[in-house]
Amino acid sequence: MSKMSTDKPLIYDWNKKKGFKFRHKPNLELDDETLRDGLQSPSVKDPTIKEKIKLLELMEELQINSADVGLPGSGPRAQVDILAMVKHIQKNNMKIRPNCAVRTVKADITPLIEISQKTGYPIEAATFIGSSPIRQYAEGWTLDKMLELSEDAVSYAVENGLPVMYVTEDTTRADPKTLKKLYTTAINAGARRICVCDTVGHATTIGVYYLMRYVMKLVKMIDPEVKVDWHGHSDRSLALPCTMAAVAQGVDRVHATALGVGERVGNTPIDLLLVNLNLEGIYDRDLTKLSEYCHFASEICDVEIPSNYPVMGRDAFRTATGVHAAAIIKAQNKGNDWLADRVYSGVPASMVGLKQIIEIGFMSGVSNIVYYLKSRGIKPDKKIVDEIFRAAKQHNRVLTDEEIEETIKFQEHVPEKLPLDTINEWDENIKPEEKSNH
Secondary structure, eight states: OOSSSOSSOSOOOGGGGGGOOOOOOTTOEEEEOTTTTGGGSTTOOOOOHHHHHHHHHHHHHTTOOEEEOOOGGGOHHHHHHHHHHHHHHHHTTOSOEEEEEEESSHHHHHHHHHHHHHHTOOOEEEEEEEOSHHHHHHHTOOHHHHHHHHHHHHHHHHHTTOOEEEEEETGGGSOHHHHHHHHHHHHHTTOSEEEEEOTTSOOOHHHHHHHHHHHHHHHHHHOTTOEEEEEOBOTTSOHHHHHHHHHHTTOSEEEEBGGGOOSTTOBOBHHHHHHHHHHTTSOOOOOTTHHHHHHHHHHHHTOOOOTTSTTTSTTTTEEOOHHHHHHHHHHHHTTOHHHHTTTTOSSOGGGGTOOOEEOOOTTOOHHHHHHHHHHTTBOOOHHHHHHHHHHHHHOSSOOOHHHHHHHHHHTTOOOOBOOGGGOOHHHHTSOHHHHSOO
16 A cells, blocks of 8 residues: 555555456566567668667566567568677577567578577577458468468478467457467477467457457467467557456466557557556566666657657656646655655656656646745745746746746846755745635
8 A cells, every 4th residue: 555654545446446466477478579560660760780789678677578579581681680689689698588570481480590590599480370361361361271381380490499489460350260270280380389469459358358268278278388478459549458458367478569669550568568567566677767768769769759658758747737736745745755656646657767747837836836946946935936927827838947947037036046955934934825726
């Protein structure tokens, strides 16, 4: 509950009603798809190899278990980058494990075998094939042909020393009989993982429930040692809840990308997934590097982080509203950072290495202004406070630092800089009506 010295819990948590705990595999793993599926977005740029390696290092710091490092079948450039990343992982004894997506054709698998042989590192081959009736019809495939391709591809990779994850694209629109035959064939050919894919973001959480119950039971019947992955997309904006639903059904590993970047509208965002796994008690990992990871991914992929993006957006821990700011300020005045970080936030900013930000705008009260000035070591002279308050009410947006500084200068009075602990008396002298949010 809380860390405060109070008999009554400060947060009544309906998420934990009657002792509820989120079900999950005890050793749940994360696979970062940013450097493969993420780069399939038509709006991104392909980072340099130096940038890709730095992103891998940030993944390592976040204790992400594995990463898809590319699509070797796409050409020589991708193969060169994959080779460099695998060598870097190997040279630096990194814990993160690389994998690569390959079609169920030898032409895709052969370059991966060659990279693995050059490095002596057994790179996981994520062999994928469409599984839904609509894909079969569009491609002109028969089920017999799909089974033949799957068996040949998995056997070829296994015979050449590659661990195999067998990936059924569009699993969430595939029928049970087809999935049974595909998974049975792939597992019997040597696949040690299967991956359930919501390739076009079709699934809802109830769909995940029914599908995963079927798949988990099926795989256990074929070979209980085979692990199960989940890979989600955001076309219906349900990627994150569907991934959490898959976790609750006992999958071994889930896939996601930085900021949810990916084909069309993207994938499950790994940053928000990490936050939710931590909040649910499934993970207990240091996420203070998460902001650096997200902003670096944004920079190297040329993907802007929207202001209202959860946790990492500019506005995530930022307020200019008087009543909200007043609650945070009162909490801080109690001398407890835990309280101040949660009184108006469902996600503690400190968990991801950030902090609550109070600004001044047309919905602000005097307390915003006093806090703003005091946090910068400026004595909140009443004349200055009144002028900033007047200026804020005349604007239709939050004031910039420059505008506030100009307002102070306009009064021809630059308050002297004082230590923060010497300017607490001002609050006690403000009239109640001056503190209210007009």
